[in-house]
Amino acid sequence: MGLQVVVNFQVIDESDDWIVVDKPAPLIVHPANRKPEPTLLGGVESLLVYEIENGACPAVVNRLDRETSGLVLIAKHKAAARALGMVFARREVAKEYLAIVLGWPVEDAWESGASILRAGELGPASIWVRQVEHPAGRVSRTRFCVERRFERSEGRFSLVRCFPETGRMHQIRVHLASSGHPVLGDKLYSGDGSEYLKWMEQGWTPELRERLLLPRQALHATRLGVLWDGRWMEWEAALAGDLADFVAGKAAGEIPGLVIWSRDD
Numbered sequence: 001m002g003l004q005v006v007v008n009f010q011v012i013d014e015s016d017d018w019i020v021v022d023k024p025a026p027l028i029v030h031p032a033n034r035k036p037e038p039t040l041l042g043g044v045e046s047l048l049v050y051e052i053e054n055g056a057c058p059a060v061v062n063r064l065d066r067e068t069s070g071l072v073l074i075a076k077h078k079a080a081a082r083a084l085g086m087v088f089a090r091r092e093v094a095k096e097y098l099a100i101v102l103g104w105p106v107e108d109a110w111e112s113g114a115s116i117l118r119a120g121e122l123g124p125a126s127i128w129v130r131q132v133e134h135p136a137g138r139v140s141r142t143r144f145c146v147e148r149r150f151e152r153s154e155g156r157f158s159l160v161r162c163f164p165e166t167g168r169m170h171q172i173r174v175h176l177a178s179s180g181h182p183v184l185g186d187k188l189y190s191g192d193g194s195e196y197l198k199w200m201e202q203g204w205t206p207e208l209r210e211r212l213l214l215p216r217q218a219l220h221a222t223r224l225g226v227l228w229d230g231r232w233m234e235w236e237a238a239l240a241g242d243l244a245d246f247v248a249g250k251a252a253g254e255i256p257g258l259v260i261w262s263r264d265d
Contacts (some may be wrong), residue, residue, distance in 0.1 A: 009043055012071065012235050017080040018061075019044065020073050020224070022237040025216045028066045044074055051076060061088065062095075062224065065170075067185075069240040070097070082179070084226065092227035097162040097172055098239050100218035100246060101181040104149045104156050110174035111143045116168055127193045131170045133178055137221025141165040141176045152249060154213055157184065159247055161222075172219065185214030186245075207247075213252050218243050 010022040021044065023029070029040045044058050059081040061073040074175070075081035085166070087093060117137035119129030143163040150157055158181065164174045176182055177189040187196040189211060199208060204215050220243055225234035239247070246252055 009040060010237075011047075012237060013233075016076065018073060018075050018084065018228075019048070019058075020235050021073060023064055023069060023072045024240065025067045025069045025242075026157050029060055029063050029072065040072060041074075048076065057081075061085065062136060062221075064221055065219075067216035068097075068219045068221065069243075071224040071235055071237050072221070073224060073226070084228070087226050087228065091165075094223070094225040095164055095167075095221065096223035096232070097164070098147070098220045098222045098243070098244055099160045099162055099172065099176060100184045100214075101158050101160050101176055102184060103157070103181050104158055105144075105146055105160070105179070105181055107146075109143070109145045110179070111141065113139075113141045114175065114178060116171065116174050118169075127188065127196060129169075130188055130193050130196075131168070131174045133174065138168055139166060140168045140171050140175070142172055144176070144179075148247070150247065150249075152246075157247075169252070173217065184218040185212045185215040186219075187212065209252075214242070214246065216242075218246065 003237050008024055012020040012022055014020070021040070023040050027040050028037065031039050031041070032151040041058060043061060045052060047171060048058060050054055054149050057078055058078045059075045061075055061081065061084045064070060064072055073084065075084050114137060115137035116131045117134050118128060119125040119130045119132045122132070122134065122178065142165065145161045148159040150159070160176070164171055173183050173186055173189045177186070182190045186201050195208060195212060196204070209215070220240050221237070222239065223234065223236045
C-alpha cells in the first residue's frame, strides 16, 4: 500500500455552493504536468467526499501560485462555478494581498497601470512564462499602500497591502518589481530571472538563501470579497506564519511541511 499524503489547509467558511480555504505555501492548487504531488484541489475533494458522492464537482474559482499563501474560493458544483465565474468576470469582487518587499517605498501609497504580457510573446526567452511590462500587453492595474516599514540585519523591508483591480498572471509581483521593490523571495522577479533558473536546476541552495532570504515569495492573499446571491460576502486570512515571523524579526525558516487539514484552529 502506498503512502497517503494529506495536505494542510484551513477551512475559513463553507456553504452548499462553495468553500473558502486558507492555502499554505508551497501547496499547488491544481495537479501539474510533473511528478505526482499533493494538491489543494485533491485535499478539498477528500474533505468533500460525501458531497462528491451526491453530485458535487469542486472547481477552483481564484487560483494562487504555488508559493503564494492565502484565500482560495472553490465552487462545490458546476452551477456555482459558472455563477462565480461570471461574478469575477463582472469584477464584482475585491481582492487584497499582503507582500513583504525589499526596501522602503518613498510614497505611502501609489499605483501601477502598466500593461503586462509573457516575455515569450515578444521573442525567444529563457523563461517563457515570465511576465514583463510592455505597451502591447494586457491592461493591468494595482494599487499599493505601505502598512509598515521595518529593518532587520539583512536590510530594509516593507509590508505592503496590494489591491489588484485586474487579474493578470503575476500582476502584483511584476508591478512591485518595476516599482523598485520586488517581493521578498521572488525567484522570478527579484532580478532578471536567473535565480529561478538556478533554483530549477539546483534546488534551494545556500547561495539562493543568501540572495533571496526566504525560500518562497512573500505574498499572501489576505482578503477576498464577492457579490453572491445578492449579498456581499467577505473573508479574511491572517498573514501566514512564516511571513509574520519574518516581519517580527525572527530568523527566516524553511517552508512549512504539509500536514493534515483542519476545519478549526
